[in-house]
Amino acid sequence: MGQLGFYFNMVECMGCKACQIACKDKNDLKVGELFRKVLNFECGVYPNVGGFYLSVSCNHCAEAKCVRGCPTGAMHYAEDGTVQHNKDLCIGCRYCVWNCPYSVPQYLEDKNIVGKCDACKDLRDAGENPACVDACPMRTLKFGDLDELKRQYGPDLVSEITVLPLAEVTKPSLLMKANIYALDPSYKLKLKEV
Amino acid sequence: MEHLALTIFSICVQAAIGIIIFVAIAGLLNKGITFKKATITAAGLGIVGMLASLMHLGKPFSAIRALNQFGSSWLSREIWFTAIFVGLTIVMVVLIYARAQNKSAINGLAAAAALVGLIDVFFMAAIYSSSSVPFWQSAATYVEFYAAAISMGAILFLLLSINEMAEMAIMKKIVALAVAVAVILQVAVVVPSLIVMSASSSTAVHSSLAILGNMAVAIALKWIFILTGALLLLWMLKDELSKLVTNIVLSSTVLLLAGQIVGRYLFYAAMVVTGIGLS
Numbered sequence: 001m002g003q004l005g006f007y008f009n010m011v012e013c014m015g016c017k018a019c020q021i022a023c024k025d026k027n028d029l030k031v032g033e034l035f036r037k038v039l040n041f042e043c044g045v046y047p048n049v050g051g052f053y054l055s056v057s058c059n060h061c062a063e064a065k066c067v068r069g070c071p072t073g074a075m076h077y078a079e080d081g082t083v084q085h086n087k088d089l090c091i092g093c094r095y096c097v098w099n100c101p102y103s104v105p106q107y108l109e110d111k112n113i114v115g116k117c118d119a120c121k122d123l124r125d126a127g128e129n130p131a132c133v134d135a136c137p138m139r140t141l142k143f144g145d146l147d148e149l150k151r152q153y154g155p156d157l158v159s160e161i162t163v164l165p166l167a168e169v170t171k172p173s174l175l176m177k178a179n180i181y182a183l184d185p186s187y188k189l190k191l192k193e194v
Numbered sequence: 195m196e197h198l199a200l201t202i203f204s205i206c207v208q209a210a211i212g213i214i215i216f217v218a219i220a221g222l223l224n225k226g227i228t229f230k231k232a233t234i235t236a237a238g239l240g241i242v243g244m245l246a247s248l249m250h251l252g253k254p255f256s257a258i259r260a261l262n263q264f265g266s267s268w269l270s271r272e273i274w275f276t277a278i279f280v281g282l283t284i285v286m287v288v289l290i291y292a293r294a295q296n297k298s299a300i301n302g303l304a305a306a307a308a309l310v311g312l313i314d315v316f317f318m319a320a321i322y323s324s325s326s327v328p329f330w331q332s333a334a335t336y337v338e339f340y341a342a343a344i345s346m347g348a349i350l351f352l353l354l355s356i357n358e359m360a361e362m363a364i365m366k367k368i369v370a371l372a373v374a375v376a377v378i379l380q381v382a383v384v385v386p387s388l389i390v391m392s393a394s395s396s397t398a399v400h401s402s403l404a405i406l407g408n409m410a411v412a413i414a415l416k417w418i419f420i421l422t423g424a425l426l427l428l429w430m431l432k433d434e435l436s437k438l439v440t441n442i443v444l445s446s447t448v449l450l451l452a453g454q455i456v457g458r459y460l461f462y463a464a465m466v467v468t469g470i471g472l473s
Contacts, residue, residue: 039470039471041471054470056470065324065325065326067266068266068267069266069267069268069269069324069325070263070267071259071260071261071262071263071267071269071270071273072259072260072262072263072270073259073262073263089259089262090252090253091251091252091253091254091256091257091259091260092251092252092253093250093251093252093260093269094250094252095267095269095321095325097467098325098326098327098465098467099324099325099326100326100467101326101467101468101469102469102470103467103468103469103470107252111252112252112253113252113253114252163470163471164470165326165468169326189471191470191471
């Protein structure tokens with residue numbers, strides 16, 4: 001099996017946040033802690049307006065800066081190539097929080113360590129999908145072999161959009177079907193606070 | 195003061211490294227003198243710095259695990275080298291008390307500790323410059339850290355070894371010139387780097403600059419303190435040692451330390467990680 005990662009269909013996403021809630025519930029996260037979040041970007045002036053929803057979690061990067069920087073080895077690659085976090089090794093130094101260009105790892109105040117999406121490794125080991133994937137009513141999220149996902153969902157998938165850091169930095173295991181507003185830098189996008 | 199622990203750690207350890215660098219240089223120039231107060235202060239600063247670094251951790255009692263990844267992590271390398279540096283300075287203090295006549299061993303340890311310390315400052319800067327904080331990703335981070343180590347270390351060494359300077363007038367000149375060069379380099383690299391950053395297209399960089407824009411008074415104080423401290427030291431260069439000169443060195447020490455501490459506070463305050471929508 002090749003590199004595993006998430007597929008996200010931005011064109012179909014309606015921003016319901018079912019994925020975000022399913023993730024929060026699965027990981028028993030406290031207020032303010034999210035391992036997957038849905039962001040709403042908008043641009044333009046009425047009647048010429050545009051925008052999109054972006055559902056993001058750990059991208060399980062092929063060259064993850066969190067893994068390279070971690071002084072204890074808590075951030076590591078699992079045998080399946082995903083980036084995993086060993087809670088028993090973490091000392092809460094927060095260097096991964098500074099290192100991840102996607103701001104994925106979060107410091108969990110109640111546990112004094114960092115936490116992040118593990119792509120629901122326990123569910124996958126049991127032959128199931130990550131919680132976010134099964135929660136999506138529009139089926140915009142998938143998880144699997146990136147080569148297989150490319151074959152299934154077409155050649156126009158991207159790993160980088162204007163509001164994300166350059167993919168060359170960490171090589172994220174992420175494929176997106178993006179809309180025009182997310183691809184064209186001439187659109188001045190604004191993150192809508194919710 | 196989210197980064198108070200890291201500010202104390204980096205300032206104390208860099209000052210300690212700077213002191214030992216000048217202890218090592220003085221030891222090479224005059225093998226007969228032992229710089230007891232300077233060495234003890236360096237060891238004390240190193241210990242305080244390491245203890246402060248534990249306050250930053252969520253699990254300070256598990257800090258030993260941070261030594262696991264020397265091969266890949268700048269943070270792990272820094273902790274290794276800081277521990278070795280502090281260990282060497284503690285051995286120096288023990289030797290000064292127990293084997294004061296063995297000056298060649300003390301000088302050798304000082305030279306080794308200075309070398310380890312210089313590498314340690316590089317590792318410290320690499321931690322920040324390799325992170326995903328664009329404001330830290332420049333040569334200015336390295337220059338800030340080395341300039342802080344040299345300027346604080348030099349002036350503390352002079353203040354703590356003022357009595358020994360009567361036998362080593364050359365060290366007074368070396369210290370004053372080292373501070374001047376460090377401060378000139380700091381101004382020459384850090385100020386232009388801020389101007390270059392202002393032309394960046396990164397939203398994270400502009401967020402950092404906006405934070406600094408609200409701290410203009412602190413920025414002005416940093417440079418006024420550092421430049422005044424360095425100028426005072428240069429001004430006393432021509433004078434023989436006296437009560438007045440000692441007071442000038444003390445004033446210069448307070449100003450340089452205050453300037454570098456304010457500078458380090460600003461360094462951490464400007465931290466904005468590239469994130470979604472901030473690339």
